[in-house]
Amino acid sequence: MAQQHGIIVLVDVNNALKERSLDGNAYWFDNMKFLGSTGEGTEKLTTIVPGAYFLDGSQATEQVLNWLPAALGSVPPTVPRNYLAEQARHTDQEALQGIAELAPADEAELGRIREQAGRRARRSHSSRSLVTSKVLDATGQVAGANAADTYNYPTPVITDITGPAVTEKIIYPAQYGSPDMTYDGWYWAATVDTSRPGVYAYTMHIQLHELVSRDDELVWEPVDLTCESYLKVITDPKRNAFTGAGLGVLPLPAFPPIS
């Protein structure tokens, strides 16, 4: 049974934000190298989509693509996305406990608790991210006074998939819900029409998030960028594995085996 294709785009968020471009800052992968994908781990990935059809011409295998973005230099996507919220709640509890134990007018200790509780950031209206408002650093700790310099870049968010592969109706991408919490229950997926072989480009619209200080407040600012990748669609006839052609008699031995 054909596997589902997982396509990962790993973004060097720091450089992408600096350069306001994904050129040279996006690395692409899929899990189909063994079937003919090329450019694994580079900017120029061509994902093979090996279609199959029955002898009557009908499409035999539905090929499914899944896209998963990841941020280089961040808490990896294997850490559940709701982890960020959990970690924020946990530090709140610790801070509350600290306040309860606190002697009045202990300014130094109050400052320490403020540090422990971390800084919060507001979300900009146009932001599509599902990030928590509390700022963590790249080791999963709450970012303190240096939050603006140390914050963990939130996982990039795919906002759209466009380009020739879509306009020519080779793929039908959409965002889906999933019980898999690794990707926060949301991911982009598409089925592929493999009846028209060829190489088709598509454009991925990715939203990054930058933490900026505005009016003494930290705000998540969305930054919308795009990058391109390719699908190579092929299609081959299904064939009977025993005969190499059509349906035949099973190749049983001439003499029955001894049981």
Add this chain to the structure above:
Amino acid sequence: MPPRPKPTQPAARPLTITAVVDPVAALASGNLDENLYLYDTNRTVGSTGFGTPELRTRVRKGDVLLWNVIPLECETFVALADIDIDRRVADPVRKVYPGTDIVFFTATVKRDLTGPIGYRLSFLLGGVAEPFTPEASPLLVGPDTKES
């Protein structure tokens, strides 16, 4: 109440070195090198070898390094098992993201390097108890190391 130790707050992001691993391909072929892609966040400072198992990370004395892993199949277990490096250069410490069992390693670069220093990463893949170590070795290179 005894005074609590003040939590140390980092002043900058760590220099992250990320290993992207295709665990299923590595298990099926027995070859981790062809299914390992290394990246770091120091490309604009002069790191090279991106997307290969022989990443050359440009470092300075005092840089905080962080190694972590991204599996290509998100449902398959991959973890960094160990980092074997000259302890006079860096002394990696194994940590987990708070509240999870997901491992990363951190170390501070102890000195400015005059020549490249190779090191070894080893990984746990799937349900195999023995760690896998790639043949190829990534490198740390100093600020003045000439690239050949």
Add this chain to the structure above:
Amino acid sequence: MKPKISIVVLVDAVGALSDRTLHDGNLSLVDDSPLGSRNLGTTDLVTAVVPGQVVQWTPIHVDVQTPVEIQNIEFLGAAPAPVPPPLAAPAAEEGAAVEPGYAAEPVYEADGPVLTLPDFPAAAEPWTGGPSALASNGFENHDLLVWEGIVPVTMVPGVPYRYRLSIKLHEGANSVLSIESPALLRV
């Protein structure tokens, strides 16, 4: 008579690759035969069939992002399959490999008698090399193969015909694993 029997081959690819075996819970076989199959959900499935039925094997993965394909299905004989006598076959002398399981091309010699290799009926000969899964891009894609065939009338009732089921998980030196425990049984 149910015209088609489906045998589903369910594989935990990462488990099998890690343990280097399809046993220990890494593979399970089930079928939809109404004729009284035995050991459903294990590697020892005995599928009850009658002549004329089509039997189809379908691999299914536990984990959607790992590839699970059937590399080969070979029915095991009572004794080792007879090896064709080493006739004067120019192809063999030149070291060219004859595709296993296929009848060789007749060999003609100028001025000499017509020589032919023994004609093995493909349907009765255990397949050892496996069929070609080559796709148009030059890569093997085992998803192109349909593992189905008709139960022959020559099948002896009441005797399990065991088969070697080889599973391909991704590609490489450790990618193919086999079991020899499942069987078809004519009832």
